[in-house]
Amino acid sequence: MAEGVEGVPVRMVLPVPAILCESCRMCCRFTDPSRAPWAIRGGETRGFPAGYLAPLSLRLSPCSDLPEIPLESCTGLDRHSHRCTFWGEHPADCRIYPLLLVYRENAFRLVLDVDCPFSSIGTEIFFREQAERFLAQEWKTLSPRELSLLEPFARAEDSPHYREVLCLPDLRDFSARPTS
Ligand code: SF4
Numbered sequence: 715m716a717e718g719v720e721g722v723p724v725r726m727v728l729p730v731p732a733i734l735c736e737s738c739r740m741c742c743r744f745t746d747p748s749r750a751p752w753a754i755r756g757g758e759t760r761g762f763p764a765g766y767l768a769p770l771s772l773r774l775s776p777c778s779d780l781p782e783i784p785l786e787s788c789t790g791l792d793r794h795s796h797r798c799t800f801w802g803e804h805p806a807d808c809r810i811y812p813l814l815l816v817y818r819e820n821a822f823r824l825v826l827d828v829d830c831p832f833s834s835i836g837t838e839i840f841f842r843e844q845a846e847r848f849l850a851q852e853w854k855t856l857s858p859r860e861l862s863l864l865e866p867f868a869r870a871e872d873s874p875h876y877r878e879v880l881c882l883p884d885l886r887d888f889s890a891r892p893t894s
Pocket residue numbers: 715716730734735736738739740741811812829830831832
């Protein structure tokens with residue numbers, strides 16, 4: 715999502731070229747609030763992993779850029795620079811985009827949103843490497859409870875046109891669950 719201020723990111727960020735986002739501006743403003751970052755989408759976020767939250771409380775606010783289109787923008791977006799004000803610490807679902815975390819066919823998966831122009835610029839190997847980086851740096855640090863909190867959001871996130879990149883291990887102990 716939107717590129718940010720100069721500096722070293724605190725967490726993993728997919729290196730989408732700033733010039734591409736500048737010409738595209740598809741991110742951070744939403745016609746459909748259900749596509750906003752998970753932290754502001756509604757639902758149970760207490761106990762969410764820190765990497766999926768922002769350093770500031772976020773919400774959507776009406777956006778006057780294109781009055782003919784009902785748009786809402788994330789309050790983390792600087793309206794003048796069109797950059798994320800806390801880039802590098804923005805939520806994981808923003809930082810890894812155009813990769814998305816979904817829950818499909820009983821597994822968490824990282825998929826690629828082919829609607830982002832960068833998806834056709836980066837190679838298959840590049841996105842696979844980025845997905846493996848996310849697995850090593852962030853996914854493996856999550857607790858079973860955090861995975862369970864993410865699951866409903868990941869389920870709602872999926873769309874048939876997203877292309878699978880990597881299936882992620884589910885570290886929850888399903889053997890402890892009662893069978894029906
Ligand atoms: S859709 Fe892709 S290219 Fe466009 S602003 Fe978002 S990350 Fe950047």
